[in-house]
Amino acid sequence: MTDNKISSPYKSSGNSPFDKIVDRSGSGDLKHMALLPRWGRDDLLPLWVADMDFETPHFITDALKKRMEHSLFGYTVMPDEFWTSVINWIRSHHQWEVRREWMSFIPGIVKGIGMAVNIFTNPDEKVIIQPPVYHPFRLVPKGNRREVVYNPLRENNGTYEMDFDNLEKVADSKCRMLILCNPHNPAGICWDRETLVRLADFCKKRDILVISDEIHCDMALFGHKHIPFASVSEAARENSITFQAPTKTFNIAGIVSSYSIVPNEQIRTVFYHWLQANEMDEPTLFAPIATIAAFEHGEQWRREMLAYVEDNIRFVEDYCKKNMPAIRPWRPQASFLVWLDCRALGLSHEQLIDLFVDKAHLALNDGEMFGKEQGHGFMRLNVATPRTTLRKALRQLADAVKGIG
Numbered sequence: 001m002t003d004n005k006i007s008s009p010y011k012s013s014g015n016s017p018f019d020k021i022v023d024r025s026g027s028g029d030l031k032h033m034a035l036l037p038r039w040g041r042d043d044l045l046p047l048w049v050a051d052m053d054f055e056t057p058h059f060i061t062d063a064l065k066k067r068m069e070h071s072l073f074g075y076t077v078m079p080d081e082f083w084t085s086v087i088n089w090i091r092s093h094h095q096w097e098v099r100r101e102w103m104s105f106i107p108g109i110v111k112g113i114g115m116a117v118n119i120f121t122n123p124d125e126k127v128i129i130q131p132p133v134y135h136p137f138r139l140v141p142k143g144n145r146r147e148v149v150y151n152p153l154r155e156n157n158g159t160y161e162m163d164f165d166n167l168e169k170v171a172d173s174k175c176r177m178l179i180l181c182n183p184h185n186p187a188g189i190c191w192d193r194e195t196l197v198r199l200a201d202f203c204k205k206r207d208i209l210v211i212s213d214e215i216h217c218d219m220a221l222f223g224h225k226h227i228p229f230a231s232v233s234e235a236a237r238e239n240s241i242t243f244q245a246p247t248k249t250f251n252i253a254g255i256v257s258s259y260s261i262v263p264n265e266q267i268r269t270v271f272y273h274w275l276q277a278n279e280m281d282e283p284t285l286f287a288p289i290a291t292i293a294a295f296e297h298g299e300q301w302r303r304e305m306l307a308y309v310e311d312n313i314r315f316v317e318d319y320c321k322k323n324m325p326a327i328r329p330w331r332p333q334a335s336f337l338v339w340l341d342c343r344a345l346g347l348s349h350e351q352l353i354d355l356f357v358d359k360a361h362l363a364l365n366d367g368e369m370f371g372k373e374q375g376h377g378f379m380r381l382n383v384a385t386p387r388t389t390l391r392k393a394l395r396q397l398a399d400a401v402k403g404i405g
Contacts, residue, residue: 018054018308019386035363044363045393050185050337052251052384057301060250063293064286073285078105082288085295086259090244093218096231098261104272104281106258109215109243110136111280113179116211116241117144119274120267121176128171128178128208130162131371132378134185137213141179149175152374153187158330158341160187162195167202177209182229183216186370186380187339188332190224193232200229200236209267210240215258216335218249218302221310224333230263237263241271248335249302250294251384257287309336312383312390319391323398329381336384339367343377345404352377359400362393 024032031049036042083100090098106112117127117140127141128149141148151167153160180199183190203210212229220226230240245258262268275281313331316338320327326344342352349368356362356379367378383390 016304016308018305019388020055021386021388022053022055024053039357039363041357044357044361045389045396046363047382047385047390047393048363048365048380050248050335050382051253052305052336053386053389054251054305054384056251057294057298059297059301060252060290060293063289067286067289076285078283079288079292081292082283085292089295090228094226094228094231096228099263102261102263102268104260104262104275105283105287106243106260106275107280107283108256109213109245109258110140112241112243112258112260113137113211113213114140114144115274115280116209116271117141117146117177119271120209121146124174125176126172126174128167128175130178130181132160132186132367132374133179133181133370134213135369137179137181141177147174150371151178152371153184158328159189159333160184162191162199164198164202171202171206171208175206175208177211178203180210180212180229182212182214183220183226183334185216185335186337186365186367186375186378187330188216188221188334188337190220190226190333191229193227196227196229196232196236200233200239204235204239208239210236212240212242214242214244215248217244218246219306219309219336220334221306221313221332226334228261230261239264239267241267246291246294246298249305250290250298252290252294255284255286255290257283257291309384312336312385312387313338315387315390316381316383316394319394319398323394324401326401327397336382338381338383340364340379340381341377342379345377345401347377347404349376352379355400355404356397359403360393360397362396 031046035044035046087098090096123145126147126149128151129137130151130153138148149170151170154163214228217226228242230237230242242261243258247253247257262271316329320329328341330339330341332338353366356364365380367375
C-alpha cells in the first residue's frame with residue numbers, strides 16, 4: 001500500500017528541479033501558441049491549460065530516446081508490460097484489484113467520453129453533468145446532438161458537494177448517462193466513499209451509466225486520497241466505465257496514453273467491440289513506452305512533484321491573504337489547479353476577464369467556462385509552474401487589483 005502522505009524536500013530553497021525555467025518555444029505547446037487566437041494577444045503569462053511547466057521526468061525521456069536509437073518505426077504490438085505496470089500501479093496506489101480483461105487502450109479520455117456518448121446513448125436521450133465542471137463534459141454531448149442535463153454542485157464552505165435532491169428532480173427517463181469528474185476539475189475534490197456509493201445506487205436504479213473521468217487520480221494532495229468510482233460497490237462496478245491515464249501526473253499529455261476499465265461484461269463487450277472494429281484500441285508507438293517508464297520508475301518523482309505543488313498552493317494562499325484578500329483560493333484536494341474565488345471583487349464577468357487579461361497580463365481559464373452560473377466570479381489557476389513564475393503572476397495580479405476603482 002502506497003503512503004499518501006507527501007513531504008517536501010525543497011521548501012522553496014531554490015534547489016528543486018521544479019524551479020527550473022523551461023523555454024517551451026519551438027515545441028508547439030498549446031499553452032503559448034493559443035494565446036493570440038484565444039485572447040487576441042501573445043504577451044500574456046499563461047497559467048491556464050492543464051499541463052505542467054516542469055520538465056517531463058528523465059526516466060520517461062530516457063526510455064523514449066532508447067527506442068529512438070532504433071532506426072525503424074514500423075507497426076508494433078502492445079507489450080504485456082503495459083498492462084502489468086498499470087494493474088500494479090492501481091493496486092498499490094488505489095487498493096483496487098483490476099483484471100486484465102476489464103481493460104482497453106483508448107486514444108484519449110475526452111475521445112473516450114465521445115465514443116461512450118455515441119455508443120450508449122441515442123440522439124433523443126440525455127447526458128447529466130455536474131457544473132462547475134471540465135467544459136468538454138458539456139461540449140462533447142452537445143456536439144454529438146445529445147441534450148445536456150445540469151445537476152449543479154452545491155457550494156459548501158470553500159468546496160462543493162453533490163446535490164442529490166436536485167439530481168432526483170432533473171434525472172428523467174431520458175437520462176441515460178452521467179459523466180463524473182473524479183477527482184473533480186476545477187475544484188480539485190476527492191469525492192468521499194459515501195458520496196460515490198450514493199451516486200452509484202441512484203444511477204444503477206435508474207439505468208444511468210456512469211462515465212468516471214479519473215485522469216487526476218494520482219495527484220491527491222494534503223493527505224487526501226482518491227477513491228476509484230467502480231471500486232466502492234457492486235452497483236458502481238456493474239454500471240460504469242472508468243477512464244484513467246498517466247499523462248497528467250507525469251506531464252506527457254502530448255504522448256496520448258489512456259485506458260478504460262469496464263468490469264461489467266455486457267457493457268465491456270459492446271464498448272470494446274466498437275473500439276476494436278474501428279481500431280481505436282491500438283496505441284501509438286511511444287504511448288506504452290512512456291507509460292511503462294512512468295509507472296515502473298516514477299513514484300519518487302511523483303511524490304517530489306506533488307510536494308512542490310503543495311508548496312505552490314500554500315504560496316498562493318499566503319500571497320492572496322496578504323496582498324489581495326478579496327481573491328480567495330479554494331485549496332484543492334487533488335491536482336495542480338486552484339479555483340480562485342474572485343466574487344468579493346464585485347466585478348462583472350467582462351470586468352473580471354479585463355482585470356486578468358488586459359490589466360494583469362495573465363491567461364487563466366475563466367470560471368464561466370466550467371458553468372455559466374456556478375463558475376461566475378471564479379478563475380482557474382494552474383500552479384504547476386516554477387515558483388518564480390508563480391510569484392511574477394501573483395505580483396502582476398496584485399498590482400492590477402490595486403488599480404480597481
